[in-house]
Amino acid sequence: MRTSSYIFGSLMLAACIVAFNSYLPFSDYGMKVFGVLGLIQLAYSIYSWKQITGSAITPYVIFLISAYTFTFGQSLLFVFGKVSPERDLTDMFSPASIMPAQYLTLLFLNFFHIGGMFSCKNSSSDSYTYEMMSPYEEQNMENQIFGIKKNRYNILGNIYNTIYH
Structure with a gap:
């Protein structure tokens, strides 16, 4: 079933x-x-x-x-x-x-x-x-999550640079 x-x-x-x-x-x-x-x-x-x-x-x-x-x-x-x-x-x-x-x-x-x-x-x-989920799928999901965190810091850095420089 x-x-x-x-x-x-x-x-x-x-x-x-x-x-x-x-x-x-x-x-x-x-x-x-x-x-x-x-x-x-x-x-x-x-x-x-x-x-x-x-x-x-x-x-x-x-x-x-x-x-x-x-x-x-x-x-x-x-x-x-x-x-x-x-x-x-x-x-x-x-x-x-x-x-x-x-x-x-x-x-x-x-x-x-x-x-x-x-x-x-x-x-x-x-x-x-x-x-x-297979270990590969878990690693892929982890990479996506860490990629989002890295992009968030890049976006914040770009906003900071645009405003203050």
């Missing part, structure tokens, strides 16, 4: 998250539903990345799993009832304050993944395999 299909799937997942946010009560049940949505979203993100790039073990996937762990970790553990009583956020905050945070975190992680999918480019017009 093409990247656009996976992007569409991520957008549909975001629509589900928005819909659930509108209709779920602020309760432990609502927090568990968001936790399940987070697990589904993480699995879909890894699956779609593997389908697009051909590999599930990449620096992006490792970073994505780290992002889920640090920003949504307790919500993922809440689904399985594995949150330790000493560190349980529900003892400090009500579900009415945790659920909006879960909602925004899921949307952030979803749109972060959509941006990651946009970073992939088609390697050939008749193939559905994708790859990241």
